[in-house]
Amino acid sequence: MNVVTNNKWIGQRTIRPDGMDKVTGRAQFAADTTMPGMIWGKVLRSPHPHARIKSIDTSKAEKLPGVKAVVTSKDIVDFPIEKGAVMLGIQDMRWMCRNVMARDKALFPGHPVAAVAATTEAIAEEACKLIEVDYEVLPWSIEIDDALKPDAPVLHEFNKFDGKPSNIVGRLEHKKGDIAEGFKKADVVIERTFTTRPVHQGYIEPHACLISVAPDGKTTIWSSSQGQFMVRAMTAYLTGIPQSDIRAIPAEIGGGFGGKTIVYLEPLATLLAKKSGRPVKMVMTREEVMRATGPTSGSKSTVTIGATKDGKIVAAHGTFYLQAGAFPGSPIRGAAGCSFTPYDIPNLLSEGYDVCSNRSKVAAYRAPGAPIGAYAVECVLDEVAEALKMDPLDFRLKNAAKEGTKAAHGPVFPRIGYIETVEAAKASPHYAAPLGDGHGKLRGRGVASGFWFNAGGESSAQVNITEDGNVVVTTGHPDIGGSRAGIANICAELLGIDYRRVSVIIGDTQTVGFSNLTGGSRVLFASSMVVTQSTEKIIQTLRERAAKIWEIDPEAVKWENGAAHPASPNAGQFEPLTLEELAEKAPAMGGPIGAGVQLNTQGADGGFGTHVCDVEVDVDLGIARVIRYTAVQDVGRAIHPGYVEGQLQGGVAQGIGWALNEEYIYTKEGKVDNPGFLDYRMPVCSDLPMIDCIMVEIPNPKHPQGVKGVGEVPLVPVMAAVANAIYNALGKRFYALPMSPPKVLEVLEAPTQQAAE
Amino acid sequence: MTELRYLAPDTLDEAVGAFAKAGSAARILAGGTDLLVQMRSGVLKPGVIVDIKKIPEVTAIEQTADGGFRVGAAVSGMALAEHETFGKVWPGVLEAVNLIGSKQVQGRASAGGNLCNGSPAGDSVPAMVAAGAIVTVQGPDGRREMKVEDVPAGPGRTNLKPGEILVSFTLPPRPPGSSDAYLRMIPRTEMDIAVVGCGVSLTMKDGIVTAARIGLGAVAPTVLLVEDAANALIGSKLDDAALAKAAAACSAACRPIDDKRGTIAYRVKVAGVLLKRTAAIAAQRATQKN
Numbered sequence A: 001m002n003v004v005t006n007n008k009w010i011g012q013r014t015i016r017p018d019g020m021d022k023v024t025g026r027a028q029f030a031a032d033t034t035m036p037g038m039i040w041g042k043v044l045r046s047p048h049p050h051a052r053i054k055s056i057d058t059s060k061a062e063k064l065p066g067v068k069a070v071v072t073s074k075d076i077v078d079f080p081i082e083k084g085a086v087m088l089g090i091q092d093m094r095w096m097c098r099n100v101m102a103r104d105k106a107l108f109p110g111h112p113v114a115a116v117a118a119t120t121e122a123i124a125e126e127a128c129k130l131i132e133v134d135y136e137v138l139p140w141s142i143e144i145d146d147a148l149k150p151d152a153p154v155l156h157e158f159n160k161f162d163g164k165p166s167n168i169v170g171r172l173e174h175k176k177g178d179i180a181e182g183f184k185k186a187d188v189v190i191e192r193t194f195t196t197r198p199v200h201q202g203y204i205e206p207h208a209c210l211i212s213v214a215p216d217g218k219t220t221i222w223s224s225s226q227g228q229f230m231v232r233a234m235t236a237y238l239t240g241i242p243q244s245d246i247r248a249i250p251a252e253i254g255g256g257f258g259g260k261t262i263v264y265l266e267p268l269a270t271l272l273a274k275k276s277g278r279p280v281k282m283v284m285t286r287e288e289v290m291r292a293t294g295p296t297s298g299s300k301s302t303v304t305i306g307a308t309k310d311g312k313i314v315a316a317h318g319t320f321y322l323q324a325g326a327f328p329g330s331p332i333r334g335a336a337g338c339s340f341t342p343y344d345i346p347n348l349l350s351e352g353y354d355v356c357s358n359r360s361k362v363a364a365y366r367a368p369g370a371p372i373g374a375y376a377v378e379c380v381l382d383e384v385a386e387a388l389k390m391d392p393l394d395f396r397l398k399n400a401a402k403e404g405t406k407a408a409h410g411p412v413f414p415r416i417g418y419i420e421t422v423e424a425a426k427a428s429p430h431y432a433a434p435l436g437d438g439h440g441k442l443r444g445r446g447v448a449s450g451f452w453f454n455a456g457g458e459s460s461a462q463v464n465i466t467e468d469g470n471v472v473v474t475t476g477h478p479d480i481g482g483s484r485a486g487i488a489n490i491c492a493e494l495l496g497i498d499y500r501r502v503s504v505i506i507g508d509t510q511t512v513g514f515s516n517l518t519g520g521s522r523v524l525f526a527s528s529m530v531v532t533q534s535t536e537k538i539i540q541t542l543r544e545r546a547a548k549i550w551e552i553d554p555e556a557v558k559w560e561n562g563a564a565h566p567a568s569p570n571a572g573q574f575e576p577l578t579l580e581e582l583a584e585k586a587p588a589m590g591g592p593i594g595a596g597v598q599l600n601t602q603g604a605d606g607g608f609g610t611h612v613c614d615v616e617v618d619v620d621l622g623i624a625r626v627i628r629y630t631a632v633q634d635v636g637r638a639i640h641p642g643y644v645e646g647q648l649q650g651g652v653a654q655g656i657g658w659a660l661n662e663e664y665i666y667t668k669e670g671k672v673d674n675p676g677f678l679d680y681r682m683p684v685c686s687d688l689p690m691i692d693c694i695m696v697e698i699p700n701p702k703h704p705q706g707v708k709g710v711g712e713v714p715l716v717p718v719m720a721a722v723a724n725a726i727y728n729a730l731g732k733r734f735y736a737l738p739m740s741p742p743k744v745l746e747v748l749e750a751p752t753q754q755a756a757e
Numbered sequence B: 001m002t003e004l005r006y007l008a009p010d011t012l013d014e015a016v017g018a019f020a021k022a023g024s025a026a027r028i029l030a031g032g033t034d035l036l037v038q039m040r041s042g043v044l045k046p047g048v049i050v051d052i053k054k055i056p057e058v059t060a061i062e063q064t065a066d067g068g069f070r071v072g073a074a075v076s077g078m079a080l081a082e083h084e085t086f087g088k089v090w091p092g093v094l095e096a097v098n099l100i101g102s103k104q105v106q107g108r109a110s111a112g113g114n115l116c117n118g119s120p121a122g123d124s125v126p127a128m129v130a131a132g133a134i135v136t137v138q139g140p141d142g143r144r145e146m147k148v149e150d151v152p153a154g155p156g157r158t159n160l161k162p163g164e165i166l167v168s169f170t171l172p173p174r175p176p177g178s179s180d181a182y183l184r185m186i187p188r189t190e191m192d193i194a195v196v197g198c199g200v201s202l203t204m205k206d207g208i209v210t211a212a213r214i215g216l217g218a219v220a221p222t223v224l225l226v227e228d229a230a231n232a233l234i235g236s237k238l239d240d241a242a243l244a245k246a247a248a249a250c251s252a253a254c255r256p257i258d259d260k261r262g263t264i265a266y267r268v269k270v271a272g273v274l275l276k277r278t279a280a281i282a283a284q285r286a287t288q289k290n
């Protein structure tokens, strides 16, 4: 491992800047904001999974005392389908304008059809009930198999697949070699089909915003999101207000995990505020969050892997069908693109199909699509390794991608750290430890690996030296995973000062330059690049100022330990000039000290992880519990190890929930039957063991601090690791998630031939 | 819009008076851990709330002259846990009450609220049924007593008459060699609703079961007293055959539904598994004490 050890702050578990506010309840989340004259917005939602909206009559609602404004799709800017895509990042505004408010058709229960603003929440709710919507109820489908039937109701009639109207709204494939030829060389070929249920990101903070539109059109948005610039741009598109007139202020965020990379409420609240002339606040209920936001896709995947007797994978084929929900855009890129990437497979075909059906539009969820694909691939790998009588980690090592391997999705890998993660997993105390006695419960161990692309993209920062010689850094990405703490470490390191002297804040859209949203594990990678360059500019200025004072050449001044020093004895004998002293002298020496940099950052390297999981199964009750877990990941450089471990542990916790209990359950009427945390079972603390982390550090050579994204990889291997461990415990394989108690018991009680099928 | 009146009388008579007068618009408030949740979610919109926590009898725990216990309907789980002797005599009832929710919920939630909420999955109810608890209720027509298993009428409904308030649970004195236990199956480890709950109360003499009562929750519209299962245990040494017979009786008593929390097949099977495990714990406790 290539760990730099002479750093003072990089690599330290410094105190997080948002910690005090969060533990004392002072942190300002979007729902904490209020304004004088503020009124409340509520959304009327479709009760039907699929219905044509023949007419909407809002007159009764408008007459209710206390109601100040009503909006429907007529008020939202339309992006006609036939005019083609209008993209903002990965979102097509044609779908966004229809997702925030149904136009001709309501496409899922919970789809907004109108919104009301009134002086109280109760009046707004009452007014929603007075809105008369004439629906022509249509047949619907939710599950992938149903949506693909030849006679399935088609959500978007304009869409054709193989020349016929279809719910398949997209396909992509990655190809390498010739799989037919490859499979011919295989001694062992295993093909399996897997299903997963939709799961929600499960952020604790519901979507919320407060929006004021002044009479001159100047708009201020306080909202919870993963990108204030995304909020500004989407709101501008959907309301027609220019971006220069919208100031989007990011609130502290109570979780997002990808789910807050699109807007739901902001365009509606903006239009209600504009119509009513009053600031409008909207806060979703948990039920609205569960019915109408996210979740990620349910899926159906078939994976075939062929290997030779000596353990080389010669061919693989994956077909991944992912539920997009009401509008195109399921994460097939992650499923098809990431699942086989840890391996050097000469013949590969990986196909993704984007399938629309009558449930809420999919939203990003931590390494979107990759965990779904990895679940299928890593479970089949486990079976192949077993058939070859190989240790599953040795099998992975034998086929591992490394520097020079060409990935099916395009790149030829630079120096990557996958092999190191497998080796570290193999060498871990966990992998060597006996499973121990389950006292009647059966224990098993499983492993799995995973990959995520990671990303760079646009980032802006401004670094200013205060008059008293301290530092304020402003960046443009909401901090959902520790970026403020990481930036403080880096900036303090570069300036040679205590990290407590660096205050990092997230600017709003009108005070910091454009910064792409927080997603793709990009934020610390991208923002530390612009902060580093800004800080280097400042150091240059500080050297110039000292040189001027000492009347020597700037090149003869070095910056060290928070002060300017003569670079060598030949430069002259001068007392060092500290940052404080130079700040004090700034007015006389050329003015304020500060620098900003804006870049479209490049050079993000993908991330790899390998996990080891132990489970214990109560075979009479069908309850599987994870009793030990180790997540190994190539993290590039752990700028703030506490936060990196937090990312790894958080991802694993979410994956264990996905594997064991979390799922969307639908009623016969097509509605979500468990829209709350009681029956949508995310793990609680006592469900999880301490999750051990092994951070492998293979620095990214294209980044000043070696940073690689770390936030998404840790969810990718988890479901397969848990499934493989359950197989190891029970000797029975599961091909569907979640492996919840009734389902485990059903498989345990099934006749053996069937279960082995 | 609609107004909500909150009353917190000091006496039962006042409470019954106010409750009866307000009719169907009124709700009793004990810990509020069901009531307030239902109000916030819009399921309930009461016009009057009668808080009974200021009434001494309803929040007291007393040892009765014959050695039994009287537990006020609004006694919180935490208060019951802190009582010096209750948990020694009725460890099963106590563990059932203490399984409700989390620490925060325990500071408020009561066995009375758990019973009157009418959920077939309420955790304390099967344990109270197994314990043979008798409840005292007071209404406009005075006081009466009921067996705890007669209180639930179906999901969300009780057999209390309009204006009646649950006052207390009376648990009988314990002969030597007696104990009880409660187990529930939940997919998670806490903060969950029982998919099946099982309470077992046993009296043992020389290794033989002389008395038994079994309560089963979440497997039928109301919590069940399973006498067939109890009879299978009485007279036995809790040998495998007796336990298998009792487990089969529990499974046979189930009239569950398939729902988001569990399938019929699963609940039927688990009822039997839990009976065996709960009986083992109760027996161990009962014999330990001798």
Ligand SMILES: Cc1cc2nc3c(=O)[nH]c(=O)nc-3n(C[C@H](O)[C@H](O)[C@H](O)COP(=O)(O)OP(=O)(O)OC[C@H]3O[C@@H](n4cnc5c(N)ncnc54)[C@H](O)[C@@H]3O)c2cc1C
Residues within 6 Å of the ligand: B027, B028, B029, B030, B031, B032, B033, B034, B035, B036, B037, B052, B073, B074, B099, B100, B101, B102, B105, B108, B109, B110, B111, B112, B113, B114, B115, B116, B117, B121, B122, B123, B124, B164, B165, B166, B167, B191, B192, B193, B194
């Ligand atoms: C986070 C959370 C977790 C929970 N976990 C569990 C759990 O694990 N197991 C479980 O069983 N329950 C659980 N519950 C539900 C609830 O906590 C229990 O049912 C609790 O026992 C209710 O008691 P309470 O005193 O709060 O009742 P309240 O909410 O005050 O009352 C419940 C109902 O009974 C009526 N009522 C109350 N007292 C009387 C009385 N003396 N006479 C007549 N009517 C009365 C009320 O009007 C109301 O309709 C949970 C609730 C929450 C919020």
